[in-house]
Amino acid sequence: MMMLELKNIRKVFNQGKSYELVAVDEVTVSLEAKKITVLKGPSGSGKTTLLSLAGCMARPTSGRIFLGDRELSSLPERFLTEIRRTHFGFIFQQFNLVKGISTLENVMLPAYPLGGPHSALKKHAHELLELFGIGGRASSKAEWLSGGEAQRTATARALINDPPVIIADEPTAHLDTKLSREFMDIVGRLKEQQKTVIIASHDPLVYEAAVIDRVITMRDGKIEGLDV
Amino acid sequence: MILHPAIIALLVSSCMMSCLTLYADYYGILIIRRWDIGSGSGNQLELERRTYLISTILAYVFGFQLFSLFLFVYTADSLCPLFTGAMCAVGTLQVNSYGFPVLLLKLANFILAGFWLIINYADNRGYDYPLIRIKYAYLAFLTPLIIAEAVLQTLYFLGLHPDIITSCCGSLFSDSGSGITSSLSSFPPSLMKIILFVAMATALGASVLFYRTGKGAYFHGFVSAVLLPVALVSVISFIGPYIYELPMHHCPFCVLRKEYGYIGYPLYLTLLSGAVSGMGVGILTPFKKRASLVDVIPVLQKKLAFFSFVCYALFALIVLYRILTSNLVL
Amino acid sequence: MHSWIEKQRNIIDFTLSSLSRRKGKNIALLLVYTLLVFLLASVMFFTHALKREAALTLRDAPEIVVQRISEGRYEPIPRKYIAVLNKIKGVTSVRGRLWGYYYDSVVGANYTIMVPENFPYKSGDITIGSGVSRVRLAVKDDMIPLRAYDGISIIFHVRDVFSSESELVASDLLLVSEPDYRRLFGTSKDLFTDITLKVRNAKEIPTIAEKIVLLLPDARPITKREILRTYESIFDWRSGIIVAILTGAVLAFIIVSWDKASGLSADEKKEIGILKAVGWETSDILLMKFWEGAVISLSSFLAGVLLAYVHVFFTSAILFEPVLKGWSVLYPEFRLVPFIDPYQVSTLFFLTVVPYTVATIIPSWHAATIDPDSVMRS
Numbered sequence: 001m002m003m004l005e006l007k008n009i010r011k012v013f014n015q016g017k018s019y020e021l022v023a024v025d026e027v028t029v030s031l032e033a034k035k036i037t038v039l040k041g042p043s044g045s046g047k048t049t050l051l052s053l054a055g056c057m058a059r060p061t062s063g064r065i066f067l068g069d070r071e072l073s074s075l076p077e078r079f080l081t082e083i084r085r086t087h088f089g090f091i092f093q094q095f096n097l098v099k100g101i102s103t104l105e106n107v108m109l110p111a112y113p114l115g116g117p118h119s120a121l122k123k124h125a126h127e128l129l130e131l132f133g134i135g136g137r138a139s140s141k142a143e144w145l146s147g148g149e150a151q152r153t154a155t156a157r158a159l160i161n162d163p164p165v166i167i168a169d170e171p172t173a174h175l176d177t178k179l180s181r182e183f184m185d186i187v188g189r190l191k192e193q194q195k196t197v198i199i200a201s202h203d204p205l206v207y208e209a210a211v212i213d214r215v216i217t218m219r220d221g222k223i224e225g226l227d228v
Numbered sequence: 229m230i231l232h233p234a235i236i237a238l239l240v241s242s243c244m245m246s247c248l249t250l251y252a253d254y255y256g257i258l259i260i261r262r263w264d265i266g267s268g269s270g271n272q273l274e275l276e277r278r279t280y281l282i283s284t285i286l287a288y289v290f291g292f293q294l295f296s297l298f299l300f301v302y303t304a305d306s307l308c309p310l311f312t313g314a315m316c317a318v319g320t321l322q323v324n325s326y327g328f329p330v331l332l333l334k335l336a337n338f339i340l341a342g343f344w345l346i347i348n349y350a351d352n353r354g355y356d357y358p359l360i361r362i363k364y365a366y367l368a369f370l371t372p373l374i375i376a377e378a379v380l381q382t383l384y385f386l387g388l389h390p391d392i393i394t395s396c397c398g399s400l401f402s403d404s405g406s407g408i409t410s411s412l413s414s415f416p417p418s419l420m421k422i423i424l425f426v427a428m429a430t431a432l433g434a435s436v437l438f439y440r441t442g443k444g445a446y447f448h449g450f451v452s453a454v455l456l457p458v459a460l461v462s463v464i465s466f467i468g469p470y471i472y473e474l475p476m477h478h479c480p481f482c483v484l485r486k487e488y489g490y491i492g493y494p495l496y497l498t499l500l501s502g503a504v505s506g507m508g509v510g511i512l513t514p515f516k517k518r519a520s521l522v523d524v525i526p527v528l529q530k531k532l533a534f535f536s537f538v539c540y541a542l543f544a545l546i547v548l549y550r551i552l553t554s555n556l557v558l
Numbered sequence: 559m560h561s562w563i564e565k566q567r568n569i570i571d572f573t574l575s576s577l578s579r580r581k582g583k584n585i586a587l588l589l590v591y592t593l594l595v596f597l598l599a600s601v602m603f604f605t606h607a608l609k610r611e612a613a614l615t616l617r618d619a620p621e622i623v624v625q626r627i628s629e630g631r632y633e634p635i636p637r638k639y640i641a642v643l644n645k646i647k648g649v650t651s652v653r654g655r656l657w658g659y660y661y662d663s664v665v666g667a668n669y670t671i672m673v674p675e676n677f678p679y680k681s682g683d684i685t686i687g688s689g690v691s692r693v694r695l696a697v698k699d700d701m702i703p704l705r706a707y708d709g710i711s712i713i714f715h716v717r718d719v720f721s722s723e724s725e726l727v728a729s730d731l732l733l734v735s736e737p738d739y740r741r742l743f744g745t746s747k748d749l750f751t752d753i754t755l756k757v758r759n760a761k762e763i764p765t766i767a768e769k770i771v772l773l774l775p776d777a778r779p780i781t782k783r784e785i786l787r788t789y790e791s792i793f794d795w796r797s798g799i800i801v802a803i804l805t806g807a808v809l810a811f812i813i814v815s816w817d818k819a820s821g822l823s824a825d826e827k828k829e830i831g832i833l834k835a836v837g838w839e840t841s842d843i844l845l846m847k848f849w850e851g852a853v854i855s856l857s858s859f860l861a862g863v864l865l866a867y868v869h870v871f872f873t874s875a876i877l878f879e880p881v882l883k884g885w886s887v888l889y890p891e892f893r894l895v896p897f898i899d900p901y902q903v904s905t906l907f908f909l910t911v912v913p914y915t916v917a918t919i920i921p922s923w924h925a926a927t928i929d930p931d932s933v934m935r936s
Binding site: 052057058077078081082084085090092096097098099100101105109110112113114115116117118157161 | 560561562563564565567568569571572575579825828829832833834835836837838839840841842929930931
């Protein structure tokens with residue numbers, strides 16, 4: 001399995017302007033496969049940016065990112081998206097489900113551009129929803145789901161293309177304790193399936209959980225500490 | 229000028245397309261100067277975003293060129309009653325000296341835009357945009373041609389006055405008389421048939437050869453390039469007469485008419501598609517060795533060769549069918 | 559190949575659901591688009607159908623009509639010219655024609671009175687067009703008076719009213735016998751209005767026309783082809799003018815389309831951001847936008863063309879009536895023969911779909927290049 005390496009990564013927004021922001025400042029870190037890593041730190045520490053860089057959602061202003069021995073940082077968007085689609089599944093802080101369409105369709109969305117047979121995709125999506133216990137909500141519109149159901153839909157969506165890496169940004173921000181613990185159970189199950197999970201969170205329920213293999217602390221765009 | 233709706237449509241849309249192409253070219257030149265794939269700076273990302281716009285514009289221009297080529301001929305054909313001596317499109321096109329140049333430019337621009345799209349497709353499949361500068365330099369070359377076409381077309385339509393006396397295809401494409409069109413029309417049909425047969429067989433053979441072995445890409449491109457004019461001359465020389473069932477009627481435009489079942493459209497469409505894709509195989513060959521395209525180009529070339537084969541085969545079938553079912557024997 | 563089709567299918571699926579979720583915005587655009595297509599199509603269908611009617615009517619017309627010109631104006635032509643014309647090689651029949659305009663002060667209308675080649679009735683009888691019948695409230699077997707050139711009223715017996723099929727050309731027509739015509743207009747026995755010639759070989763028409771001018775210096779030959787040409791250019795010109803005027807409408811349409819396409823709501827932007835975040839490429843979004851445009855264009859185009867077809871061929875262009883009717887009291891009630899060809903449809907396509915597509919290219923691209931990153935930090 002491939003390791004994700006970030007070398008001297010710098011991400012600057014609005015470069016050259018007076019309101020320039022250095023979100024990630026000279027970060028070098030290796031993220032191990034099949035392990036669960038948490039990026040811990042207050043808001044503004046750059047963990048969300050680092051997540052999006054690691055997950056091929058954005059290109060670094062400078063520095064290099066390697067997936068195994070393949071260099072990702074200078075890839076054009078087309079290829080970055082291709083890699084992202086096949087290697088990474090995202091769970092966003094706000095879940096970001098598309099309103100107005102059903103839960104099932106939301107789960108199938110990431111696979112649409114791939115052009116695989118529609119019926120097989122539908123079946124796979126149903127299976128995922130069943131796996132997370134929300135099979136009965138398949139045809140409900142996304143906006144009618146409860147917080148926990150939306151969370152699980154987002155997780156199912158992240159898994160539709162069967163990616164080896166799952167990235168979650170503040171997954172427990174909108175969940176109560178019970179649902180947060182349930183989410184960590186799901187993370188444990190993912191680990192059993194040999195998936196790599198990278199989570200950004202400032203919730204102790206997350207970074208103090210037993211399933212976590214490694215915690216990376218961030219502050220002001222730099223890495224402060226690496227605990228195992 | 230004649231205020232015909234189709235003329236207004238052609239002028240307005242040509243004008244729009246020229247503006248779009250100019251706009252695309254502006255960014256193309258910007259890209260040539262400032263492109264730096266290794267950089268992750270905001271400017272570079274903006275340039276990468278622009279490439280999508282340019283590709284989209286060029287795709288539409290290509291489609292438009294094809295439509296406007298046929299609409300232009302159709303318009304010329306339907307305007308012929310207004311000119312003394314004109315019986316079909318040929319007469320209308322000869323009213324002033326811009327007519328045929330516009331037609332040829334439209335054809336050329338269609339083919340050239342097709343090439344650009346093929347190169348663009350290949351470039352996008354390479355992980356480091358290997359052909360980016362070449363492709364936008366090519367665009368800079370293509371843009372003035374597209375603008376020239378719009379300008380010439382305007383001049384042509386402005387110069388159409390209904391009281392001008394012109395001649396019909398009968399005199400332009402007649403066996404007697406001087407001029408290149410007459411020589412083409414009076415070329416012995418049996419000889420032309422043989423030439424077309426040889427050229428077509430070679431082209432189809434080259435496609436099969438390339439598809440199976442990957443060899444002979446340049447040859448494939450060359451043969452396709454030759455087949456296009458040969459086929460066009462054949463239409464004038466003998467295919468037309470077979471379709472019209474009149475040995476003296478050599479006009480290449482009347483095949484587009486309703487009374488012949490609009491057969492001109494599938495005929496020319498298959499021919500042009502086959503030509504662009506066939507020549508495309510050859511065009512891509514110089515870039516085969518680029519690191520990021522080593523896997524991409526052979527696959528693309530195969531697809532093009534296959535498509536070209538299908539198109540040319542269809543063309544041959546249509547021609548054969550019409551010759552066999554025609555009441556004329558040449 | 560199969561996966562390409564599946565991909566298009568998926569994207570079209572999503573596009574349709576996306577469009578239906580934004581009905582309000584899209585309905586307004588659809589209406590405007592349809593209206594534009596409807597207007598342009600109506601104009602084009604109408605003029606083209608009229609052109610065709612004229613051409614069909616002229617099909618049986620004589621190849622050459624000879625008029626006499628005196629002092630630069632048209633004058634009745636002497637009977638003795640017929641013998642001269644008969645001698646020209648290639649001319650098969652020569653016939654003097656009598657026809658003129660009659661102003662009916664009672665109703666304020668202009669009629670055309672003509673002596674046909676074979677008038678089946680006798681002197682004192684008349685056959686009238688349906689327009690005349692309507693305006694003078696005269697039907698078969700009625701008597702209608704007409705005022706002759708010297709002020710004396712002559713009573714005519716209506717023997718027949720022309721069927722409605724010929725409305726377009728015969729609505730204002732009255733047919734009388736030759737003696738009655740000459741009595742009505744005071745035309746002397748050795749004059750005709752003009753002379754018609756039928757020619758055996760159409761290719762010889764220009765030669766014969768030349769000969770006529772040589773033999774009869776004050777005669778002007780008018781060929782059928784010239785008439786057709788004049789009709790064509792008038793119709794083309796008229797429809798062209800209207801289309802040119804409507805270019806203003808097209809321009810407004812372009813601006814509206816651009817505006818609608820650019821004005822992405824926050825919701826729409828979010829949706830595209832999400833799509834990109836979960837793995838849709840810019841080219842996939844562009845594809846979606848393309849299908850969006852295609853669906854809107856196709857529905858508007860079809861609706862507009864259909865409505866125009868019904869308008870022109872079933873209601874006889876009822877919306878144009880006020881504009882056209884102003885010309886005459888005798889507005890024919892006609893039914894145009896439905897006629898539509900791919901050429902008209904292509905021209906319409908170029909006048910409507912192409913501007914729409916051009917207007918939406920750049921806004922679509924802007925939408926497609928939304929940064930997925932922005933979704934992460936919202």
